[in-house]
Every structure is written in structure tokens, then in C-alpha cells.
Amino acid sequence: MEQTDQNARQVPVWDAGIRLFHWTLAALVFFCLIQGFFGLRSLFGVHVWAGYGIALLIGFRVIWGVFGSTFARFSSFRPSLAAVMAHLRGHAAPAYGHNPLGALMVFALLLVLSGLVATGIAGLGGTEYEGPLAAIVSVDAGFAARMLHEGLAILLALMVAAHVGGVIFESRREHENLVRAMVTGRKRARADATPRNAARIVPALLAAGIVAACVAAILSALAALPQARAPIAAIDPLWAAECSACHTAHHPALMSAARWQALMAALDDHFGEDASLDATSTEKITAWLAANAAETTDAKAAMLFSEIDPAEPLRITATPGWKALHHDIPDAVFAAPPVGTRANCALCHADAQAGTFRIDAIAIPAPTKKETP
């Protein structure tokens, strides 16, 4: 690339707000894409906070698009087909601010990022019982939102690649390092230089205050809704004591009342063992399981394991849903200590007994060599 003329006058183009916005957004998007595509479960919580950060940045960018300095304002880079065509034919003079294609990319990125924030919050609420939409998004809608979120993330990754490619291409064409311009905020002065008008800070702050107040009001209204969707958290001590003597106390939301009743009626042959209980305890535990069974809750596990294997209707690990979710885990992890068996849910799912099965509560241990007796 040709070095810029040392004598060329540099003029301010990107204000501090735009530069800070751009690089913070780039960092958060980079992290979210890496965390998401590589499935780094332990960083899921950071992904969520990065997502909230991106939402804040979108809010800032919209306000700055109205009240920021000249080249930050949407009015300075209105999308125009004619301008794009001229730009593509190479007829247009290099732009000071966003070029016509770059302008399209700004709006497209803001739209796709808004979609990612919306589907992310919906998925988080629906399937993780967390965030502002936890009370109102069903688990079905949550999974649909997560599918959309993944699709939009792929689109975003492609757009990021196109954006970086476009910046490199334009830098060469204009003989100006556009990456550095986004760091210093300055570009080479040209004859047709448009002077930069300063940002209007007071109206921007006012607008930000109004938006923040509205968002806070919506959030507090959502938080006041009854959080009734998550599986029952109050644990029956009798159930916990009796069932967890041998295995993870499997949460009632994992099966329907009918399946629990069938299971509790056949404790003398319980997956190859006699687990008989006295009649009183059996009756109490059966009633509690049925009262909190899959059909009483909008729990993730209830929905995922509702389809059963007719050959083994009572074995949760035989359901197609369970198998699909665990298909990529090697048999060795289940067979060897410390897991030992597919029924040992709580070894990897720290919240198994609560029935929530959240993404960030998963930790899969490495299998250790089985001791030979």
C-alpha cells in the first residue's frame, strides 16, 4: 500500500464516539462469534453480558446517528441506489465518511445485530429462564429464537468478512489506510472536504435519558411478572433422600405424570434393581412427582424429553431428545469414572436436581482410566 503523503493535511472525520463504538462493538462481536461457534460453554455467561453490551452500543449508535458529528449522522450516508451504482462503476469520488456500500453495511449490521439481540434475549428467557423475557417466552418459542439466533450469527459472520474485505479493498483503491483512520479518526484532506460539524451533546444526552427511562420501565414491568415457567425449585426432602441414595434425584419435570406413576408402581424391578419403598413413602413421592411432572411446567427438559422410546418408555436416556442432545459425547465419558453411567446427570449438570439444565451449568469431566478390580 502506498504510504500517505506526510505533508497531506489530515482532517477529523470519525469522532471519538464513533471510534469507541466501532472498536468496542468489534471486540464484543468477535468474542460472541468465537464463543458461540466454538461452543465454549463456560463462557456462556460472558456471551450474555456481551450481548447486553451490544444492545447498549446499538442504542448509542442510533442516538449518535441523529445527534453525533457530521459523519456519524445517518443523514450524511442515506442509502441510495444511484450512489451505490456510481460507486460500483468507480465513478464516484472517494467518500469522506461512509462510502455508499459502507453505508448499506452500517444499516444492515445494525439491523442484524438488533435481530441477534432480540433472538438472544428471547432464547435466553425461553430456554434458560433468565433475562428480561424469562416470564413470557415459552420454551418452544425460546428454541425457535435460538435457531434464528444461530442463522443470524452466520449471516453476521459473513457480513463481518465482507466488511473487512471492503475496508481492505477501499484502502487500496483510495491509497488511504481506513483501519488507521478508524483509530485516529482522521483522513487525508481533499479539495471537496466537507467540514465536520460537532456533535450535539445535550440533545443526545436527553434522548439517551428518555430511552433509558423507557427501557428501565419496560424491564421493571417484565421483572414484576410472575416467574412461573421454570421447573419447581422447592425440592421434596423425601424424594431427594430416597431417590438420591442411588442416583441423581431426577427432577419431576423430566417425565409425564403417567410415566412417573408407572415407574413408581414397579420399584421392585427398577432398571435392573430392586428399589422397593414402603407404601407410605411410595405414595407420597408418586403424588409429588405427578403434581410437578412435565405437563405442569414449561420446562426445557419437559419439552425435550416428551417424545419417548416405546421400547423403554421410562428410561429418560432412551428418549430421542436425550440421545440427540448427547450424541457428540464419547461413550468413554459415560462408561468410565467419574461419570460411570448415562443416568449420572448431576455429574455434568450442576443444576440437574433443580431441573433447569442451563447451558452454563454443564461441565463434562475427562474420563479417567477405569480401575480393574
Next chain:
Amino acid sequence: MTLKTPRCGLRAVLAAAALFVPLSAAQAGPAQDAVIAHYEQAAKAADADFQGFSAANGKAFFMANHTGGKPDTPSCTTCHTSNTAAAGQTRAGKPIDPMALSANPARYADLAKVEKWLARNCNSVVGRDCTPQESGDVLTFLIAQ
């Protein structure tokens, strides 16, 4: 908890006595004695010629491979391991506290609990209820460990 104070005192006496009597008696407290007494009574009722419990027979029963039970659990040692002082593991992955009373002084103090687990595990391992003689032998063996 109410048992704790008298048992500690008793245990001190028994520990002193252990210098002179076979080790087998050293660990058992009144709660374990009561459990054994229950099976003794049942054994006498079942067999007029009852000769007392045998730790050796209990050990053989505990360590043996049985037939007639459920295929996944041929022996007590399937889950409890052959080392009674070590923790075992259920087939579903939960740890089981050691069976030897010396390694786990809380064992065999609650008759209802003992009966519950013997009923389950005898059916799983031998496919029937254990006789009072078998139950008493195994308990005598494990209490002496």
C-alpha cells in the same frame, strides 16, 4: 443425636475393653446390638436349632457370586466392592459409604434402614429375601470389620 453422648462414653469403655476381648466387639454400640438382637429373635423363631451368627459365613455370603438375582448385580461386592472399608458406587454412579462399621460408625444403627436395604439388595442379588440367619451373619461380619 440423643444417642451420641451415651454412645461416646460406652465407646471409651469398649475401646479399653478391646485390649482384652476380640476386636469384633470393639465397635458395636447398643444400636447395633439391638439390630443384631432383632435378627437373633427372628432366627430363633425360624429355626429352633439356631446356633448364633457367624462372621465367617457372613463374609462368604457377602463376597460370593450368587445366582437367581438380577443379572447386573450378582454379588454384594458389585456395588460395595470387596473392600468393606472402602466406598462403593451404585450402578447409577452415586458413592456408597463404606460398609465396615469401623470405617463408618453410623452404620446399622437404624433397624428400619437395615431392613429396607436388605430387602432390596437381597432381592437384587439372590432373587429372594435373605433368611434371618443370612442377614445376621452378614451384619455380624460387617459390624466386626
